[in-house]
């Protein structure tokens with residue numbers, strides 16, 4: 145695990161797993177435009193776990209989507225390692241996205257008619273690849289679901305479904321895993337199991353993880369907490385306590 149504060153918070157470090165420079169995202173045009181991001185610069189060191197917090201509407205999901213190549217910034221740049229991805233043609237971006245980043249959603253987003261293994265294989269299949277069974281089984285074992293590959297999502301608990309979604313996000317061995325409120329649909333204990341799993345990926349496999357959360361306790365699993373307000377990065381805290389995060393959030397009206 146990275147313990148050097150300067151490395152955890154590096155802003156322009158060229159070795160960053162992902163970074164954004166002067167990111168802007170406006171929805172709509174003219175006077176009615178919503179400026180969701182208003183110039184956010186941030187870098188994520190490899191093998192670190194970052195929580196993104198802030199009041200509702202502060203731009204957290206927009207930042208995550210822009211960083212993960214799921215939304216296009218209207219200004220600024222996004223880098224995955226040494227590759228600038230914000231201006232790539234859609235097809236090339238989709239190819240790179242599949243191999244270099246993983247994404248986990250609050251609502252799991254699994255296909256109910258498919259088995260667990262088919263869900264994990266799906267991104268590869270959509271890209272025209274033959275499924276690598278060994279890799280799929282390895283990804284499921286890593287999330288604690290060995291032996292469940294023939295089950296359907298409806299036969300699993302919420303926590304197990306989120307584990308399938310994490311296996312799907314990790315099967316291509318991406319450099320960065322993005323998670324948007326991954327515990328938001330789970331009870332507290334199950335949520336903590338998922339956070340333990342994300343933390344273990346960072347500590348044991350050197351995974352880089354960036355997670356949006358509203359929960360200061362969940363943010364306590366991260367090495368670093370970014371705070372957004374009104375489309376701007378307003379704080380960058382290294383290993384704050386849940387109480388410090390809660391206090392800062394309430395100052396921001398979150």
Ligand SMILES: Nc1ncnc2c1ncn2[C@@H]1O[C@H](COP(=O)(O)OP(=O)(O)OP(=O)(O)O)[C@@H](O)[C@H]1O
Nearest residue numbers: 171178179180198199200201202203204205206207
């Ligand atoms: N597709 C869109 N079209 C128009 N406005 C949008 C769109 N997506 C987001 N916004 C606006 O951009 C701003 C930031 O939204 P975003 O979802 O990033 O915030 P958030 O911090 O993730 O909020 P929450 O905590 O409520 O999920 C909000 O004002 C939102 O209404």
